[in-house]
Amino acid sequence: MLAICIPIYNQDVTLLIAELEKQIKGVNHPIEIVLIDDASQANYKSLNEPLSNRHTYIELxxxxxxxRIRNLFLKYTSATYLLFLDCDALIHQPNFLKEYFQSIENKKLVVCGGRVNQKEPPNRSHYLNWKYSTLRESVSVEKRLQKPNLSFMTNNFLIERKTFETVLFDERLINYGHEDTLFGFExxxxxxxIAHIDNPIFNGDIEDNTTYLFKTELGLKNLSTICKSIDNDPQFISSVRLLEYYFTIQNSFTLLVIRNIYRIGKPIIRKRLESGYGSLKLFDFYKLGYFDELFRKKNED
Structure with a gap:
């Protein structure tokens, strides 16, 4: 059996479920849908609660x-395979589920399907998330296959149950970000x-620049926590481009220059990024400076 597992947070998933139900009818395999709401706002709960009449629906x-919520799905399904989808996913592939069953038949343990974004850029208030996701995260299957374990993302992946029970998500990571990086590394x-196939979901929720910057900062906090918890494991560091560069220049004059520019220019850089006119190189610089600030504070604690 396959369990389609969707953690929900402040999202209407009725369209996603409708498309999945449509595709389930065309697949000659047992499939269940399991939904766990992670304490969403009441208006989103009211939209999704009717799904409990047809599927397993849990409200935390x-x-x-x-x-932790992804690990929790093991409690609510006994399926042999689990297919995890983000709650903001949209499915445009007519054979989306059939493609994953092909991977199951080929006895793949972990499979990533990928993600695509809208081709037309949004307005400037949502430009940063769209640009970064389009150019850095919406990677073709050919590129993902070059570094399969370093291209793992949680938004659209299949995993065999016993494998998942062996390598759970690290529940020390409570905030947003990089739980997928650590999982792929483990x-x-x-x-x-990790196997990769061309079976993408459509990213249906592009965040505004301010929200995306805030979530990026949360992710960098998680990344700093991970580094400390694994004693700056060289293998892990080499698997994350920002970390690899940071630890290469850690004791150099270059980092001192970056640190001073970041300290003085942080408000201006942030304002530029929030406006939607900042380049990805400027975004990379901001992340490097922010991570350096976090990392030094953690080492002082």
Whole structure:
């Protein structure tokens, strides 16, 4: 059996479920849909609650975070395979589920399908998220296959149950970001290769620049926490481009220059990024400076 697992937070998933139900009718395999709401606002709950008449639907009283909620699905399904989808996903592939069953038949343990964005750029208030996601995260299957475990993302992936029980998401990571980076790394350490197929979801929720910057900062906080918890494991550092560069220049004059420019220019850089006119290089610089600030504070604690 396949369980389609969708963690929900402040999102109407009725269109996503309708498309999945349509595709389930065309697949000759047992499939269930399991939904867990991570303490969403009441208006979103009221939209999604009717789905409980047809599917497993759980509402949590308190928000438990992206890692813990994914592990929790094991409690509510006994399926052999779990297909995780983000709640803001839209499915445009008519054979989306059939493609994953082909991977199951080929006995793949972990499979990523990928993600695509709208081709037309949004207005400037949502430009940063769209540009970064389009140019850095919406990667073709050919590029993902070059570094399979470093291209893992949680928004659209299939995993065999026993494998998932062996490599759970790290529940110490409560906030947003990089739980997928650590999960892919843990799979790699155990010699479990991630298969990649051309079966993308459509990213249906482009965030405004201010929200996206805030979530980026949360992700960098998680990344700093991960580094400390694994004693700056060289393998992990080499798997994240920002970390690899940071630790290369850590004791150099270059970092001192970056640190001073960031300290003085942070408000101006942030304002530029929030306006939607900042380049990805400026965004990279902001992330590097922000991470350096976090990392030094953690080492002082």
């Amino acid at each position: 009283k308190e928000n438990i975070g992206r890692s 799979l790699m350490k155990r010699g479990i290769s």
